[in-house]
Amino acid sequence: MKKVLTGNEAIARGAYEAGVKFAAAYPGTPSSEILDTIAREYEEIYAEWSPNEKVALEAATGACFVGARAMVCMKHVGVNVAADPLLTLAYTGVKGGLVLVTADDPELYSSQNEQDNRHYARFAKIPMLEPSDSQEAKEFVKLGFTMSEQFDTPVMVRSVTRISHSKTIVELEERKEGPIPIEVEKNPPKYVMLPVYGRQRHKVVEERYVKLKEFAETFPENRVEINDKRVGIITSGISYQYAKEVYPDYSYLKLGMCWPLPDKLISRFYEHVDEVYVVEELDPFLEDNIKAMGFPVSKGKDVFPIRGELTPLLVEKGISGDRFQLPKPIFTEELPPRPPNLCPGCPHRGIFYVLKKKKLFVTGDIGCYTLAALPPLNTLDTCVCMGASISHAHGISKVVPKEERKKVVGVIGDSTFLHGGVTPLMDIGYNNGTATVIILDNHATAMTGFQEHPSTGFTIRGEPTHRVDFLELGKVLGIRNLKKVNPWNIEETEKVVAEETEKDEPSLIVSEGPCVMLRKAIKEYHKPYSIDPDKCRGCRTCLNLGCPAISWQPVSGDMAITADGKKRKGISVIEKTQCPGCGLCYQVCKFDAITPPEGEVTFGFELA
Amino acid sequence: MNDAVTNILLSGVGGQGIILASDIMTEVFLEAGFDVKKSEVHGMAQRGGSVTSHVRFGRKVYSPIIKQGDVDILFSFEQLEGLRWLNYVKPDGVIVLNNHRINPPAVNLGQMEYPEDVPGIIRERFDRFYLVEGTKLALEAGDIRAANVVLLGAVSKFFDIEESLWIETVLGHLPAKVHEINRKAFAVGRDQIEA
Numbered sequence: 001m002k003k004v005l006t007g008n009e010a011i012a013r014g015a016y017e018a019g020v021k022f023a024a025a026y027p028g029t030p031s032s033e034i035l036d037t038i039a040r041e042y043e044e045i046y047a048e049w050s051p052n053e054k055v056a057l058e059a060a061t062g063a064c065f066v067g068a069r070a071m072v073c074m075k076h077v078g079v080n081v082a083a084d085p086l087l088t089l090a091y092t093g094v095k096g097g098l099v100l101v102t103a104d105d106p107e108l109y110s111s112q113n114e115q116d117n118r119h120y121a122r123f124a125k126i127p128m129l130e131p132s133d134s135q136e137a138k139e140f141v142k143l144g145f146t147m148s149e150q151f152d153t154p155v156m157v158r159s160v161t162r163i164s165h166s167k168t169i170v171e172l173e174e175r176k177e178g179p180i181p182i183e184v185e186k187n188p189p190k191y192v193m194l195p196v197y198g199r200q201r202h203k204v205v206e207e208r209y210v211k212l213k214e215f216a217e218t219f220p221e222n223r224v225e226i227n228d229k230r231v232g233i234i235t236s237g238i239s240y241q242y243a244k245e246v247y248p249d250y251s252y253l254k255l256g257m258c259w260p261l262p263d264k265l266i267s268r269f270y271e272h273v274d275e276v277y278v279v280e281e282l283d284p285f286l287e288d289n290i291k292a293m294g295f296p297v298s299k300g301k302d303v304f305p306i307r308g309e310l311t312p313l314l315v316e317k318g319i320s321g322d323r324f325q326l327p328k329p330i331f332t333e334e335l336p337p338r339p340p341n342l343c344p345g346c347p348h349r350g351i352f353y354v355l356k357k358k359k360l361f362v363t364g365d366i367g368c369y370t371l372a373a374l375p376p377l378n379t380l381d382t383c384v385c386m387g388a389s390i391s392h393a394h395g396i397s398k399v400v401p402k403e404e405r406k407k408v409v410g411v412i413g414d415s416t417f418l419h420g421g422v423t424p425l426m427d428i429g430y431n432n433g434t435a436t437v438i439i440l441d442n443h444a445t446a447m448t449g450f451q452e453h454p455s456t457g458f459t460i461r462g463e464p465t466h467r468v469d470f471l472e473l474g475k476v477l478g479i480r481n482l483k484k485v486n487p488w489n490i491e492e493t494e495k496v497v498a499e500e501t502e503k504d505e506p507s508l509i510v511s512e513g514p515c516v517m518l519r520k521a522i523k524e525y526h527k528p529y530s531i532d533p534d535k536c537r538g539c540r541t542c543l544n545l546g547c548p549a550i551s552w553q554p555v556s557g558d559m560a561i562t563a564d565g566k567k568r569k570g571i572s573v574i575e576k577t578q579c580p581g582c583g584l585c586y587q588v589c590k591f592d593a594i595t596p597p598e599g600e601v602t603f604g605f606e607l608a
Numbered sequence: 609m610n611d612a613v614t615n616i617l618l619s620g621v622g623g624q625g626i627i628l629a630s631d632i633m634t635e636v637f638l639e640a641g642f643d644v645k646k647s648e649v650h651g652m653a654q655r656g657g658s659v660t661s662h663v664r665f666g667r668k669v670y671s672p673i674i675k676q677g678d679v680d681i682l683f684s685f686e687q688l689e690g691l692r693w694l695n696y697v698k699p700d701g702v703i704v705l706n707n708h709r710i711n712p713p714a715v716n717l718g719q720m721e722y723p724e725d726v727p728g729i730i731r732e733r734f735d736r737f738y739l740v741e742g743t744k745l746a747l748e749a750g751d752i753r754a755a756n757v758v759l760l761g762a763v764s765k766f767f768d769i770e771e772s773l774w775i776e777t778v779l780g781h782l783p784a785k786v787h788e789i790n791r792k793a794f795a796v797g798r799d800q801i802e803a
Contacts, residue, residue, distance in 0.1 A: 004635060165648055167631075168669075241670045241671045244670040326676065336688065340655035548713065554718065
């Protein structure tokens with residue numbers, strides 16, 4: 001049967017067809033929907049959201065050590081978190097097959113960097129497969145499991161945004177269970193990486209690498225297409241599709257496995273064609289290695305960009321050089337940009353309004369709330385990686401003068417805290433830190449699509465489970481001051497933030513408000529607020545909340561004067577269809593111009 | 609069936625249902641026997657920001673994304689987001705625009721102006737321009753949420769594909785209780801475009 005599937009859905013299907021028994025992940029764009037799909041559609045596979053990628057890989061490793069086929073999925077930067085077990089898993093090898101899917105994000109659509117994870121395969125000396133559409137994504141996952149067991153190695157499958165989030169046609173097949181029986185079997189020299197065993201296993205890694213290189217020479221997915229012999233293009237993954245789009249008639253060496261490289265196959269390809277171009281996204285990974293073999297590359301990163309996403313247009317531009325012309329622009333006026341924004345009613349808005357008002361230095365983290373760095377909130381001062389908000393705040397508070405310490409707070413989302421924030425908070429408790437940490441608890445991993453996590457009370461499949469209590473956890477980690485606030489209540493939030501930052505002791509504030517998009521967590525939405533055009537002075541205070549439901553309307557003539565005779569240039573207006581009635585704007589208006597629905601003031605939304 | 613690939617660019621604002629609309633189109637083209645690919649971005653990019661979805665179909669499709677200047681049909685759910693992608697459209701391309709405005713932050717804050725008379729700007733440059741009252745017609749059909757389906761109905765007219773296949777696919781994505789309203793919404797949308 002044929003279906004159109006995203007790359008992520010196809011990877012999930014590949015795991016199903018390959019007889020995978022265990023799948024784990026931490027959500028991260030563009031990889032999140034792989035596990036979402038497995039949990040929704042393939043009950044034969046045990047699935048879990050692990051607290052982070054390192055735990056996911058280690059748990060999957062346990063499953064594979066006793067013979068189960070196991071898959072673990074993460075975004076590119078997630079592999080950094082899982083790199084510790086990965087680099088030594090390369091030594092132990094597997095028993096049941098293990099496939100690690102890395103979903104890279106060229107162009108940083110939803111990431112903090114655009115690292116090229118092909119380097120990990122070379123670093124760990126393990127094979128990496130690179131599909132160029134959903135059909136291949138499914139097939140390469142299955143091939144990955146076969147190779148993993150054949151060569152006793154973890155196998156990486158690399159997707160990118162344009163594979164994971166593109167839909168193409170896939171031929172579905174039936175599930176076939178893995179060939180290895182599940183049994184606990186002792187084998188310390190293979191699975192215990194003491195130095196004495198590790199040294200022996202390193203030998204195995206090097207011998208295996210030689211075998212894998214030999215395998216790559218005849219691997220059918222390293223495919224030669226000889227057409228017009230004047231130009232040969234060496235490429236892999238999505239770049240193949242972009243190059244074929246603009247130059248369908250050139251000859252191609254499409255590498256389904258981008259590491260290790262087939263030296264002899266590449267050498268033979270050079271014999272067939274007059275000159276070779278290497279078309280690849282991000283780093284000159286293939287190019288550098290091909291040049292190191294001693295082959296010339298006529299066009300490579302000298303003409304294709306090293307940054308950002310590749311496109312058919314950029315391939316054409318690079319290859320045709322001076323002859324390239326962009327289509328004549330039809331419309332050239334500058335348009336207002338439309339960047340992503342915190343939603344109307346978002347619980348993060350209240351807390352950032354308070355932090356801005358108090359002029360604090362805010363060390364930040366990864367999530368929707370990173371958007372608070374943008375105008376008009378402009379209230380996030382660092383963001384590097386998961387959990388770093390807390391460690392940044394700690395480091396800063398250890399070196400600045402005592403008075404300055406009060407000016408620093410760390411903010412981190414609930415899911416992000418559980419991923420990478422627990423150990424930094426332990427650091428503060430242990431090392432007599434003084435920083436104030438705020439957990440923005442919106443009851444979901446919101447940005448990636450509302451996945452459950454260890455504090456939502458539900459597993460990936462919606463089964464009820466233990467719920468981590470942040471304040472209890474803070475207490476056992478040594479944080480003496482523990483508070484909870486409703487971020488939609490500005491007065492309360494401001495009071496607590498002022499008190500806690502004043503203290504020369506560590507504080508943990510849990511700012512609890514369900515994500516406004518999380519319908520199941522919210523008891524009811526309220527009716528929209530409205531602005532009285534007679535009373536509004538046009539002071540813009542409410543506009544500075546950055547709520548998409550509130551807009552500025554210039555006024556003139558009679559309208560330029562309020563009912564009580566004050567001049568104004570414009571008024572604020574609430575778009576009724578967008579306002580869920582959180583009540584934040586009502587609290588910031590100094591002129592009583594904002595009216596609550598049916599006279600009832602609201603402070604956000606109650607939990608269902 | 610000729611060899612040419614047809615390129616459709618959907619654009620709008622996160623939350624308007626663009627991805628659902630492009631999912632439906634993709635399924636229709638598959639069922640009609642074409643090779644088809646589509647692409648968009650998720651995650652942070654979707655939080656109320658500009659959203660696009662590329663849909664391409666034909667005998668054989670390579671790239672899931674469309675080259676600038678190659679769009680055959682621009683299908684936009686919002687005025688400004690229609691304007692933003694004009695340079696992607698072929699000079700003889702079709703533009704179907706929902707007559708709907710959502711202010712971006714810079715306009716809300718009074719720092720920039722929303723472009724005036726977007727339909728006029730487009731009409732001046734493209735002969736094959738169609739303005740559809742998606743929201744208004746959906747309300748008339750009985751539910752404002754059926755605006756996407758009104759628009760899909762309008763766009764469906766540009767393809768040589770059975771109307772019944774479109775309707776079947778649209779309804780397949782919706783709960784039974786809203787089928788009647790959406791059947792109506794699709795028909796009203798389709799009537800907006802003269803053959």
